[in-house]
Amino acid sequence: MTFGPSTPKPSPDQLTAHGAEHDHGPYEAVFTGAARAELDELLTRYPNKMAALLPALWIVQRERGWVSDDAMAEVADVLALTPAYVKGVVTFYTMYHQHPVGRYFIQVCTTTPCHVCGAEGVVDAFLQHTGCGELGVTSADGRFTVIEVECLGACGFATPVMINEQFLESVTPARVPEILAALT
Amino acid sequence: MGYPHRSHERETPVLSKHFGDPAARTLQGWRERGGYVALEKALKMDPAEIQTIVKDSGLRGRGGAGFPTGVKWSFMKPDGKQHYLCCNADESEPGTFKDREIMRWTPHALVEGVALGAYAIYATVAYIYIRGEFTEPLEQVRAAVKEAYAAGILGENAMGSGKTVHVHVHQGAGAYICGEETALMNSLEGRRGNPRIKPPFPAVAGLFGQPTTINNVETLTAVPHILNNGAEWYKQFGRPDNPKSVGTKLFSVCGNAARPGNYEVPLGFNFGEFLWDLCGGAANGREIKAVIPGGSSVPFLTAEECRTAIMDYEGFVAAGSMLGSGGVIVFDDQQDMVRQIARLCRFYAHESCAQCSQCREGTAWTTKIMERISAGDGTVRDFDTLLSIADNMTGKTICVLSDSCATPVVSGLKKFRHEFEAKLKPTPGVVGYGSTATAAAAPRAASPTA
Numbered sequence: 001m002t003f004g005p006s007t008p009k010p011s012p013d014q015l016t017a018h019g020a021e022h023d024h025g026p027y028e029a030v031f032t033g034a035a036r037a038e039l040d041e042l043l044t045r046y047p048n049k050m051a052a053l054l055p056a057l058w059i060v061q062r063e064r065g066w067v068s069d070d071a072m073a074e075v076a077d078v079l080a081l082t083p084a085y086v087k088g089v090v091t092f093y094t095m096y097h098q099h100p101v102g103r104y105f106i107q108v109c110t111t112t113p114c115h116v117c118g119a120e121g122v123v124d125a126f127l128q129h130t131g132c133g134e135l136g137v138t139s140a141d142g143r144f145t146v147i148e149v150e151c152l153g154a155c156g157f158a159t160p161v162m163i164n165e166q167f168l169e170s171v172t173p174a175r176v177p178e179i180l181a182a183l184t
Numbered sequence: 185m186g187y188p189h190r191s192h193e194r195e196t197p198v199l200s201k202h203f204g205d206p207a208a209r210t211l212q213g214w215r216e217r218g219g220y221v222a223l224e225k226a227l228k229m230d231p232a233e234i235q236t237i238v239k240d241s242g243l244r245g246r247g248g249a250g251f252p253t254g255v256k257w258s259f260m261k262p263d264g265k266q267h268y269l270c271c272n273a274d275e276s277e278p279g280t281f282k283d284r285e286i287m288r289w290t291p292h293a294l295v296e297g298v299a300l301g302a303y304a305i306y307a308t309v310a311y312i313y314i315r316g317e318f319t320e321p322l323e324q325v326r327a328a329v330k331e332a333y334a335a336g337i338l339g340e341n342a343m344g345s346g347k348t349v350h351v352h353v354h355q356g357a358g359a360y361i362c363g364e365e366t367a368l369m370n371s372l373e374g375r376r377g378n379p380r381i382k383p384p385f386p387a388v389a390g391l392f393g394q395p396t397t398i399n400n401v402e403t404l405t406a407v408p409h410i411l412n413n414g415a416e417w418y419k420q421f422g423r424p425d426n427p428k429s430v431g432t433k434l435f436s437v438c439g440n441a442a443r444p445g446n447y448e449v450p451l452g453f454n455f456g457e458f459l460w461d462l463c464g465g466a467a468n469g470r471e472i473k474a475v476i477p478g479g480s481s482v483p484f485l486t487a488e489e490c491r492t493a494i495m496d497y498e499g500f501v502a503a504g505s506m507l508g509s510g511g512v513i514v515f516d517d518q519q520d521m522v523r524q525i526a527r528l529c530r531f532y533a534h535e536s537c538a539q540c541s542q543c544r545e546g547t548a549w550t551t552k553i554m555e556r557i558s559a560g561d562g563t564v565r566d567f568d569t570l571l572s573i574a575d576n577m578t579g580k581t582i583c584v585l586s587d588s589c590a591t592p593v594v595s596g597l598k599k600f601r602h603e604f605e606a607k608l609k610p611t612p613g614v615v616g617y618g619s620t621a622t623a624a625a626a627p628r629a630a631s632p633t634a
Contacts, residue, residue, distance in 0.1 A: 045352045047266075047392050053374030054357055058316075079374075092376040092537075095316045095358035107317075111278045112480060113438040113513050115527050150360065150534050151278045152317050155438035155511065156445050165319045 027070040030063050031056075031078050039078065049079045053089055057096055066097035094149070102138040102145035104183055106130070107162040108171075109152040117158035118173075123148055125173035126161075129180050143183075192462045196421060198432045199405050200448040203289045209324060211331040214292035220337060222408035226300045227345035231262070234304040238407060240415035242422075242430040247272055247363075247400030248479065248509045250497045253407075259387035260305035260395055267307035268391040270398040271298045272368055273314040273321070276360040277479035278531060279511025282434035283401035285446050287314070287321035290405070291328035297404030299338060299349045300411065305397045308348040313368050316356045326353050360535035364583045365398040367537065378539045379583035402434055422496065423452030429496030433510055440516035442467045449495065455503075456491035459514070466516040474515045474599070478508025480528055481588030483595035521600040522607050525592050526554035532589035543586035546577035550593055562608050567597060 031039055038059060042052045056079060060071045072086040079086075090096045097105070106126055110119040123146070127133055130144035138145045154160035157169035161179075168179065202208035208217055226234055239254025260267055271294070275283040287294055294312065302310035312329075314322050329351055332338045342349040354372055356362050362371045366380035369391045390396025410418045422430035429451040435458070438444045442464030449458065459465065459472065466472045472487045477495075483505045485493060493503035500507045515524060533547040550573055553566050574590035581587070597604060 045350075048373075050374035051372060051392075054371065055355065057357070058355060081374075089374065089376055093316075093357035093359050110527075111531050112524055112527050113279050116439045116513075116515060116519055116524060149317075150531050151276055153275050153281050153284055153315060155279050155281050155513070156436055157281075158438065158444075162317065162319070167317075167319050 027068075027074075029074055030060050030071060031074065035059055035063060050081060053079055053081070053086065054093075057086075057090060061096060066100050100138075102132075103143050104145075104163050106144060106146045107149040107152070108146065109150075109154070109158075109160050110148045111151040111155075113155035114158040114160070119159040121173040122159045122161065122171050122176065125176035126180075129176050194449060194453065194457075195447060195462065196432045196450050197448050198409055199286060199290075199293070199402065199434060200446060202293075203285055203446070205289065208290055209292070209328075211292060211328070211335055211337075214290070214296075214328075218412070219292050219408075220296055220343070222411035223296050223300050223303075223337070224343050224345075226303060226411055227343055227347050231304045231306055234300070234411070235260075237415050238304070238410060241410045241418040242415070242427065243403065243406055243410060243418065244429070244431075244497065245400055246402035246406070246433065246510070248277070248481075250507065253399065253403055256387070256397060256399075257301075257305050259385075260307075260397055262306050263395070266309070266392075266394045267305055268394055268396040269298065269302040269305055269307045269310035270365075270368060270372065270391060270396060271301075271310065271312040271401060271404055272363060272365065272398055273312050273318070273325075273401045274356050274363040274368055275318075275401070275509075276315055276363045277481065277509045277511055278528070279436060279438055279476060279513040280479045280509040281436045281438070282446050282510060284318055284321050286401050286405055286434075287318070287325050291321075291324040292332070293405045293408070294325060294401055295328045295332050295338075295351060297407050298351050299332075299342065300407050301397070301399060301404050302349050302351070303342075303347060304407075307397070309350045309352070311352050311354050311372055311391070313354045313356060313362070313372055315362070316358050322353065322355060329353055359537075360531075361537045361583070361585060364585070367583065368398065369396065376537070378537050379585075381582055406431060421450035421452075423494070426452060426496060426498055429498060429507075433495070433507075435495070435510045435512055437463045437512045437514065439512075439514040440466050440470065440472075440519070441512070441514040451496040452499065453495040455485075455493035455495050455499075458495060459490055459512075463512075463514070466514060468516075470516040470518060472514055473517045473519060474521065476505075476511070476513040476515075476592075478506045479511035480513065480531070481584070481591055482506040482508045483591055484599055486599055520558070521596055521603045522554070523558045525596040526551065526558045528592045529554045529589055532585060536585060536589075540581035540586065542577050543581045543589075546573050546586055547589045549573055550577075550589060554593065557604060557607055560607055560609060562604070564605075564608060567601075567604065570597065 042055050056075050060067050073083040076083045076086045108123045126146045131139045132144050132146045136147055152160040159171045161168045161171045207213040235257045243253045244250045298310045338351050340348050359377045361367045362377040364379045367377040371377040386396040419430045421432050432448050432450050434446050434448050436446050474484045475490050485505050489503050497507045529551040533551040536543045536547045538544040556562050570593050574594045577586040577590040
């Protein structure tokens with residue numbers, strides 16, 4: 001039995017002080033224009049700003065694909081929190097990417113009900129056909145990252161797989177090539 | 185997978201009646217199916233009156249704990265404070281996928297139940313906390329809330345009643361522990377999902393420090409049916425000799441079952457009939473070896489125990505397990521129970537919030553030992569160590585995640601000890617020079633000087 005990472009592994013250049021974004025010019029704020037308006041609307045739903053933290057981080061991830069340290073600092077600023085506090089929250093949850101991931105982020109459920117139905121075979125098939133080779137590693141062409149995930153909550157439809165926002169049910173190793181071919 | 189199975193005359197679709205019917209997802213479709221009649225009726229009643237009806241119906245929490253819903257609601261008094269209702273839609277218990285289907289197929293049923301529940305506990309704001317992975321249910325419930333606001337069902341003047349009911353959807357971000365009610369409140373407040381010590385109970389100081397009630401999706405969805413048909417109607421579902429467990433319940437069936445899926449049956453149903461007649465027994469003509477009847481955190485039942493167990497809160501306890509969330513995980517006779525228990529431990533080790541040392545260390549330690557036994561490197565002393573760790577993990581932490589990890593280990597050692605023993609490392613015999621015994625040969629072969 002292998003212990004698969006539940007979060008993607010950073011490449012060495014992502015381990016610099018402030019993540020990869022610094023290598024590509026100055027940080028551009030997320031919460032301007034429509035995203036800022038969306039956040040302002042969200043803030044009306046809660047009695048304080050802090051409660052909008054998870055939704056704000058979701059907006060960042062949707063806009064940027066991942067949540068960098070700079071983005072955490074921005075979120076902290078707009079919600080009147082500290083960057084350290086925001087990082088503490090981000091690291092608690094498994095769905096916020098703290099490093100860039102492949103264009104298709106593939107999560108395969110391998111918790112017990114799926115495990116008894118052969119989920120390990122599905123993981124192996126994804127690793128093989130995406131060229132990732134290893135869990136949590138992004139394929140050389142930048143298209144795929146495959147991880148094992150704990151219980152996707154669709155146990156009767158083993159094996160459930162999430163590719164970005166798309167939820168697939170009853171995935172078998174044989175279906176994997178066809179699923180990958182359908183991704184554009 | 186098609187819905188519903190409806191292969192058996194005793195299936196009782198109340199909450200699952202419109203599963204598989206896309207037309208039921210829209211506001212218009214839901215109204216055509218009798219939707220929002222209960223809410224309209226409720227908004228004309230006094231909240232205390234609704235609390236009494238729900239109390240009389242005998243409805244109990246369907247999230248796992250089974251606390252009487254009406255009693256929980258009756259803790260909320262009109263005290264002038266801001267009250268909150270939280271709908272726990274962070275369904276993450278392995279084996280359980282009923283709330284997902286309720287939200288996928290009948291999102292308005294949930295919105296109606298939440299709005300009704302909020303009004304009944306004197307709350308003007310309710311949050312539906314949906315786990316982040318549930319992308320489709322999230323989309324459906326968000327769309328339903330939007331439609332309900334547009335139609336004036338929610339808002340400052342809900343259904344023209346002059347009452348205020350706001351319902352907001354809040355997306356989780358991947359943490360099993362957030363299904364625990366106090367962790368859910370922390371998460372909703374923008375914190376790490378660490379459970380809180382009780383007391384104070386949420387009814388006293390919950391979300392944002394205000395009196396709060398937290399109910400499961402299935403519980404809240406049942407309430408409009410009770411308002412429409414009356415408490416007596418709801419009580420008809422159940423066994424006559426057990427008035428403590430009434431109503432219908434959704435059971436999620438998975439693992440090696442021949443026909444996995446969601447089944448709604450009255451509480452008090454016979455588990456043997458359920459497993460073999462409704463769910464078709466084990467897949468591929470195999471035999472059932474073991475079943476976890478209520479989500480991964482409850483004890484195993486052997487096939488023999490399943491035949492006579494009764495599917496309600498008391499019946500499963502009498503059989504040596506628990507009703508829990510109703511997630512039925514089936515293991516066939518080919519499954520290696522040691523390996524599966526090790527996998528379950530790994531889940532809990534991954535999901536521990538690490539706040540309590542008994543849980544943080546216990547789940548990791550248990551996982552390591554179980555994986556060692558599973559790999560054939562365990563010794564008989566590991567059994568005592570496991571039981572000792574499990575004892576220290578049970579009843580000694582802020583929440584029950586730690587207990588949930590200990591449960592399959594203790595239960596597995598009790599019921600499948602022979603499988604644990606069969607995996608132990610062979611005890612080496614006393615071997616002297618000149619012996620040709622295998623135990624002595626192996627280290628010599630590995631030696632660099634050999």
